Amino acid sequence: MSTGAARFAELHIDHVQRAFGDTVALRGMDLTIKGGEFIALLGPSGCGKSTALNCLAGLLPLTGGKITMDGKRIDDLPPERRGFGMVFQNYALFPHMSVRRNIGFGLSMRKVGKTELNRRVDEAIKLVQLTEHEHKFPAQLSGGQQQRVAIARAIVLEPPLVLMDEPLSNLDASLRLEMRTEIRRLHQSLGLTTVYVTHDQEEALALADRLVVLRLGEVQQIGSPEDVYAHPTNAYVAGFMGYRNMLRVTVESVDGENAVVTGEGVRLAGVNRESLPSGAAAVAAVRPEDFSLVVPNAASTENTVSAVVEIVEYHGREQAVEARLPSGEQLHVRTNSRLAPGDTVQLRVPVERVLIFAEGSSS
Amino acid sequence: MTATLEKPPPPLEKASLKHRLAERGVDRTLWLLVPGAIFVVVLFLYPVLYGLQLSFQPKDGGGPFGNYIKFFSDPYLRDTIWITLRLGLPAALINVLASIPIAFQLRGKFRGKRTITTMLVVPITLGTVLTAQGLIEYLGRAGWFNRVLLTLGVDEPIRLVHNYWGVLFSLVITGFPFAFLLTLSYLSGIDPSLEQAAATLGASRRDRFRHITLPLLAPGLAITFCLTFVLAFSVFPSAIMVGEPSGETHVMSIAAYETAFRDFDYSLGAAVAMLMALVMLAVIALVLVWRATLYRGATGGKG
Structure with missing residues (x-):
């Protein structure tokens, strides 16, 4: 079933807005989706990502803006005439229909002939490895199997766009990893354009070609996983992308791209991501794994902080360490070295791995 | 094996009787059922059984089935079954469909x-009583409805009370709230995302109702139908007040009342009441047999 999917070249989401009464769930979202892309909408609950998806599906009317597919306006079409496949968070399988009838439902609504319908349903069932369960009812399946049915039901129509609303959030951890790979595999083999909503940054990074980070209904950053991971645009995105250390600092001096900041008893040089002037209040964001241990009394103390180890968690190859700065601020560090509570450590972080953002843009 | 050489293991101590009973749900909370059980026996079981044995002892003799033979040989009594069904079934159906x-x-x-x-x-x-009063005021010969019709140039006032229609209206007015509340709660139990899913799969509004909502709602509708039917089938006051109790709306409950308290034939009255129960049970059984053929599982999204 790798052929026949109705591809589009470009889908434009043009300043789409959605308000519920006085609360605005989505304020002016702009995004262009290219055919075959895998897009992840990422953000915590209430950021508008599900609203955006429902607007795309046609389940929620827009209160502003428009959506066009290859120049054709589609935001005034009801969901049944958009022809997008959707995978719901709670699967939304029809409980009174067998697996086969669930998967064939969309085809029969489209008046596809019986032989054609059976062939395509067979193919879809085989693709999600449910052949031996095809006559069971949803209630007789495990969570992972139900999830597969939901996916098969959406992709059997070979829709131009597949929408997935946190499809893995109801599964347990190991199954979630397995299904994640499955979704990636399906996307690679079928090339179906997909918009995937999640609050899990790891999931988004693993699956997507492009990430859209949302906060309070506003787009914070759009970019490739590498881009968003290494170069977040503001403190909020950084916090979401695993920059767990957010030190409250003041910009001391600016030098081109870089700046030196002080605060919390530390002095660090880092990348001035938002071109802050000296004297500005800022946060310095550092990933736990970007710290490295410095041998005691090393000659150079450039870009180092000293801290006292408080809690050590064993994670196999590395340790998660919680340490405290002299100012009392907590520091999250990951390291391969064996440390014990009470140790005083010198930690170095490369200049390019300290990101300096304006204060107040974090969550 | 060396088992013969060793001492047999000490027998497992048996759990106390109290624990074993509790395992089967027998404990002191069972006493809470006593008031309810007394209620059922005294106010339901006893009267029904008493009425049943009474119906087999006809006043005028003629064997245990004398009353039943009399009922079916007298067209005035026999026809009450059809008359009551003719009111109860449409009323229940209208209530459910509306x-x-x-x-x-x-x-x-x-x-x-x-x-x-x-x-x-x-x-x-x-x-x-209030409903009946209102119906007479509104739909009677001199009621607003007919006055409006007469001013609009209709020759004769239409008879809508003191006949079949009056009783049917009354049954719909009083039965609809029950049907509505039940249907609403059954409908609210169906996960709205099922319909949304059907919509994204290309099902039109009509298809969604036909293939998703209706099949999931049908078992609930069957129960709703049974309950409103029972209410309508035992109609008594409105059959007298807005009906024609000696003719078109001579329903079974009136027949039972008249034989027992006007003709003082308690035995025949009991037989009519038993037949009334039998007809109701037959209709309910039919509906439930049909319901058994439907999907009756969960109606949530996860199946």
């Missing part, structure tokens, strides 16, 4: 939902 679209429109959350629901349910509190 409640579906209204409940369908009201199932979501919106402003004023409570007001509308309250207005629809108010007739429950009115009682049959």
Whole structure:
């Protein structure tokens, strides 16, 4: 079933807005989706990502803006005439229909002939490895199997766009990893354009070609996983992308791209991501794994902080360490070295791995 | 094996009787059932069994089935079955069918939902007498409805009370709130994302109702039908007040009342009451047999 999917070249989401009464769930979202892309909408609950998806599906009317597919306006079409496949968070399988009838439902609504319908349903069932369960009812399946049915039901129509609303959030951890790979595999083999909503940054990074980070209904950053991971645009995105250390600092001096900041008893040089002037209040964001241990009394103390180890968690190859700065601020560090509570450590972080953002843009 | 050489293991100590009983749900909380059980025996079981044995002892003799033979050989009595069914079945059907679209429109959350629901349910509190009074005032020969028709140039006032129609209207007015409340709760139990999923799969509004909502609602509709049918089948006050109790609306409950308390033939009255119960049970059994063929599982999204 790798052929026949109705591809589009470009889908434009043009300043789409959605308000519920006085609360605005989505304020002016702009995004262009290219055919075959895998897009992840990422953000915590209430950021508008599900609203955006429902607007795309046609389940929620827009209160502003428009959506066009290859120049054709589609935001005034009801969901049944958009022809997008959707995978719901709670699967939304029809409980009174067998697996086969669930998967064939969309085809029969489209008046596809019986032989054609059976062939395509067979193919879809085989693709999600449910052949031996095809006559069971949803209630007789495990969570992972139900999830597969939901996916098969959406992709059997070979829709131009597949929408997935946190499809893995109801599964347990190991199954979630397995299904994640499955979704990636399906996307690679079928090339179906997909918009995937999640609050899990790891999931988004693993699956997507492009990430859209949302906060309070506003787009914070759009970019490739590498881009968003290494170069977040503001403190909020950084916090979401695993920059767990957010030190409250003041910009001391600016030098081109870089700046030196002080605060919390530390002095660090880092990348001035938002071109802050000296004297500005800022946060310095550092990933736990970007710290490295410095041998005691090393000659150079450039870009180092000293801290006292408080809690050590064993994670196999590395340790998660919680340490405290002299100012009392907590520091999250990951390291391969064996440390014990009470140790005083010198930690170095490369200049390019300290990101300096304006204060107040974090969550 | 060396088992013969060793001492046999000490027998497992048996759990106390109290624990074993508790395992089967027998404990002191069972006493809570006593008032209910007494209630059922004294106020339901005993009267029914008493009435049943009474119906087999005809006043005028003629063997244990004398009353039943009499009932079926007297057209005035026999026809009550058909007369009552002719009222009860359409009334129940109208109530169920009317409640579906209204409940369908009201199932979501919106402003004023409570007001509308309250207005629809108010007739429950009115009682049959008030409803009957209102029907006579409104639909009677000199009621507003006919006066409007007469001014519009209709020659004869239409008879809508003191006959079949009056009773049917009364049954619909008093039975609808029950049907509506039940249907609304069954509908609210269906996960709205199922319909959304069907929509994204290309199902039109009509298809969604036909293939998703209706099949999931049908078992609930069957129960709703049974309950409103039972209510309508035992109609008594409105059959007298807005009906024609000696003719078109000579329903079974009137027949039972008349034989027992006008003709003082308690035995025949009991037989009529037993037959009334039998007819109701037969209709309910038919509906439940049909219901058994439907999907009756969960109606949530996860199946």
